[in-house]
Amino acid sequence: MTTSPLQTAGRFVGQSVKRKEDPRLVTGHGRYVDDVTVPGMLHAAFLRSDVARGRITRLDVAAARECSGVHAVLTAADLNDRPAGPMLPSMFADGSQGISAPVRPLADGDVRFVGDPIALVVADSRYVAEDACELIEVEYEPLTAVVDFERAADDTENLVHPELGSNIASTMATPPDAALDEALSRAAHVVTETFYQQRQTPTPMETRGIVAHWDPYAAALRVWMSSQNPHEVRRTCARILGVAESRVRVVQQDVGGGFGQKYFMPRDEMTVVLASHLLGRPVKWIEDRRENLLSSNHARRDRATVTVGVDADGRIVGARIEHLEDSGAYANGGTGGTGMFVAMMFPGPYRIPRLGWSTTAVWTNTCGRGAYRGPWMMETVAREEMMDVVARAIGLDPLEFRRRNVIGRDELPYATASGMVYEHVSPSETLEQAASLIDYDGFRSRQAEARANGRYLGVGLGLYIEPQAGMGALGVEAANVRVEPDGTVNVFVGSGSHGQSLETTVAQVVAEHLGVDIDAVAVHQGDTDVAPFGGGTGGSRSGPILSPAARQAALEVRDKAIRIAAHLMEAAPDDLEIDGGVISVRGTPARSTTLAQVATTAYQQSDLLPPGMEPGLEVISRYKAPPVMYSNACHACTCEVDAATGHVTLTRYVVSEDCGVMINPMVVEGQIAGGVVQGIGGVLYEQIVYDDEGNPLTTTFLDYLVPTAAEVPVIEYGHVETPAATPGGYKGMGEGGAIGSVPAVFNAVADALAPLGARVNRLPLGPSEVLAAIEAAPAR
């Protein structure tokens, strides 16, 4: 179900155009990295540590090297002196963005998490490479592993990275604030609660993978990689090999999901590039699922202690958040965390006049932390769960408490206590739309009846503002729009889809603004030899940053085509229009020419062009976004908790979304749904578990429970459309579904449990956790 008409639907923009990607993908003709075969290609497998922290006392690869079909068994002695530059994401390579883990290609002398790569076997087939891994003899002297992230900072004896001298990866805080202290001391109510989020992992259905081919005769590197960010991969490869970026070509092709895990170039892929460079052969490495769950970046392990002061009218007077995050051992870039963003976004959609915060990231002997859809989302988890805790504490309904504190449209622009300025957002409208769609008041009556009958129903809200970063390397995208001599259009973009439908949505934007049929537009992405430099797809940035670039390039091409046509037709440019690739005099359709004729003239009959005009019909446009952009949404869901089994059933799920002008509502709703179900998984099913020694216990899909079709509710959508002030009015929204869903589901469960006196503050909320909370409830 969809509500709200679209304000701005155009011929293509605003329409649920069917995807251009689909005919190849539904027939099995997509081309993913494991489908790449190169003549002479070898296959790699990693031998990984099975202790969390320890010294390597013996490493014997002789038998593995003797194995038939094995070309090389590489260890730290072979590879670790080869990187010509830091094995870090580009934005972290110069150290200006803070400290990063001391990444090395392979474990050297010691291991720091279960999954730490020790050796790389390169062989004729993956089967043989794995055979040879089993022939490698490795012995360890185990050391005490740092596993508990709440105790890591104080552990000065056991250091995850001895080079760094401390398990504290970073720590920041606001200075003492007497005004905040004063506001809290005078508040009618002050509530403090601590919230935990468990360790999760993105688990794209396609694992990571790379084919790296260093050709020593061409002195050039060719890479095919499952990546969200091919230009970042190119920069990283050039840096670690010490070669020019112009000698490196990275091709992304179809990518089977990423969700942040493939945004930067991971260490393992870099190691495969180094191996290809050493061997002068194409090398393929495809991560298996066990490796993906063991050693591809994990996410989300956070703790937040929140204090909120409220006046007698239920209005927030000030808040504090103390945030702690687990960076694991080898976070991918910096601490892998987003503590600063957690702090900056904590006020979210509410008037919080004063804010104090601290954030600390710690190293542990576990898999490193990395981005996962809404990497900073602990701010929404902690804030929205706290809103319900405070509402219950002061005797207000959570919806009413939000109404008293939500920022209204008449208050915009609004500057938060953390310095974020909102202008074109609608948190109040989405809150009301979600409450209406879920029939909040009606549910409260049904809930009361059910409680009288011993059934426990709950409703939960998750209201948030989703930022899209447009600063630094994240702030620019480019599109190259080229009309070919036959009037068809090729579009080359620097960003690359891994499921976001950019082949379709960029074509919609170009067709709309150039004036051609969408079938005439082909979008090409992910090949660094032909695509303009781009920042990759992630951070909900392709909608608000790439789309304006494509729009601008299309408009400039259109303008040039009109000027050429006007010259050919001896008409005034202002009198001409383009529709469906036909350029005609407005109101006199018989006087017309075609875009094909104009393009042919532009390339092959330049004598006929207006005097002084450059031949050709092609534009590259770069768009620089504002430093931060915002979309917003409200999630609402209802559930029933079986107090005997602890099982939670989600009964309804509603999302009211405001992402500005929607390019393709079908794609928008698909993005929402995918994110929501990841969030549902994060509350009810998914958890990466380590034992006290740092042994991972969730290394298959039988242990790490991704939701299936049998568990998910029907998702209903409402749309509010507040255009952004940026060209086209588009906003980013890819991550939001995974942000708002976590507190919405959590709050619904907490609401259902409230009459039982059961208190919850930790994720996940599986049956055993729910039963434990019920059992721990004080006697009523």
Add this chain to the structure above:
Amino acid sequence: MKMVTVTVTVNGEPRRASVEARKTLADFLREDCALTGTHLGCEHGVCGACTVLLDGAAVRSCLVFAVQADGADITTIEGIGGPGGELSPVQAAFRDAHGLQCGFCTPGFVVSVTAFLRDNADPTDEEIRDALSGNLCRCTGYQGIINAVRLAARAGVR
């Protein structure tokens, strides 16, 4: 490593290859038959991305050795639609209902759903969800997939 000869029919074409006895059917299809539409998402039989029809039954090709399929008739995702690229009703429904995003899990879903609707042409929503529960998707939240199955059922899959 012991080599064995495998003779099968894949998408109507006879195929014969000498493979290691330990080679999975999935790897045989991808490497020896160059049919890369069969995807490997977990290689331990949970995600369903590698589902193919083996003598008509939907099976996980990561859990079957190629040698076990000797003599069988196999249909992969490449054999579901028409020879000229025409989409089958299930494939068309996945497109129409936005039942895919990254597309990596899609071949397994399309093959599973094709077998499911062949055996149950008019399923209830609960039956659809149950039938889909053996395939994992991380992108769509299953909304578009469930709608696609309803759509294909209404369109009357053979």
